[in-house]
Amino acid sequence: MSLEEKVRNFDPNGVGNTSNNIFGLPFTVSESRVVFIPVPWDVTVSNQEGTSMGPSRIFENSFQIDLFDPLLPNAWKQGMAMEAFDPGLLARNKYLRKKASRYISFLEQGGDPEANEPLLDILDEINDACEALCIDLEMKCLQYLENGQIPCIVGGEHSVSLGLIRALARKNPGFGILQIDAHADMRENYQGFEHSHASIMHNALHTQGLEQIVQVGIRELCHEEIKVISQNPKKIKTYFDRDISHRLFEGETWQDLCHEIADKLPEKVYISFDVDGLDPSLCPGTGTPVPGGLSYNQAIYLLETLLAKGKKIIGADLVETGPENFDGIISTRILYRLAGMLIKSNSR
Secondary structure, eight states: OOHHHHHHHOOTTSOOOTTSSGGGOOOOGGGOSEEEEEEOOOTTOSSOOOGGGHHHHHHHHGGGOOOOOSSOTTGGGGOEEEOOOOHHHHHHHHHHHHHHHHHHHHHHTTOOGGGOHHHHHHHHHHHHHHHHHHHHHHHHHHHHHHTTOEEEEEESSGGGGHHHHHHHHHHSTTEEEEEEOSBOOOOSOBTTBTTOTTSHHHHHHTSTTEEEEEEEEEOBOOHHHHHHHHHOTTTEEEEEHHHHHHHHHTTOOHHHHHHHHHHTSOSEEEEEEEGGGBOTTTSTTSSSOOSOOBOHHHHHHHHHHHHHTTOEEEEEEEEOOOSSHHHHHHHHHHHHHHHHHHHHHTOO
């Protein structure tokens, strides 16, 4: 059955069919405009474990969503599908997470890994595995892009986004990243992990082809990250959560701020959406929740402003969803709206 026939035979008002793909849609990966790549990985998480379960929580809750999107009511007709979960990746994450927990515990107790060869071996093994995952995802995303499809990473910890960012840098040099996040993620490494969740934007910054990073909602960071931001004023623009709140308290509108943020970005934009950028009451199970943050409606309005400004959203990720059911409920809605925006901005 063709995609067109599936659309004609599908009832968008019916009960979500759990034998179908994500959101209860009847499409396969090969025929879908947007492809979600689940990456159940939380090897380097430094606070709350469980974001490896984020993709499955999103998938499970997706069958309860209503398909009408006020921005693009018929976006689903162009096809959205999630890849099958890779049991090998799940097993590898579980194996390496145990080793990482042992290594992190050693550090937190004041241990010096330089004086402990077995722990240095663990660090090397994890760094090699994370780089291998990144390469695999880059190659996979490049193939989707060659096919004219739009890949979207569903994490998992934030480190998993780098493969898609590298792929887009090769296909769309000069693009920018809009990062919604509580953290700057600009550490060169964290705890020795070169692909740490706290280093994703540092690694993106050093990816040839990336022009700009605009960060929104940042409210917890270290001195190293402040230094990186201050030394790269042309390439990094950070809207700290404190400054956003002060500007709103003092009379500016969220509309004005969103237009300003959008104007800082180039024509082609990648959206990196870490759910800890939201108020933590929305995703309490995320790996590193922080007080403050955006409301759901603020985040969606910001993304819609990009479209209103004529930006082309060339790819996206949604990461750091926690293992709790409520986290999956919220992230599912974000992912569906994000998919509609990807389709709309690539249909013009």
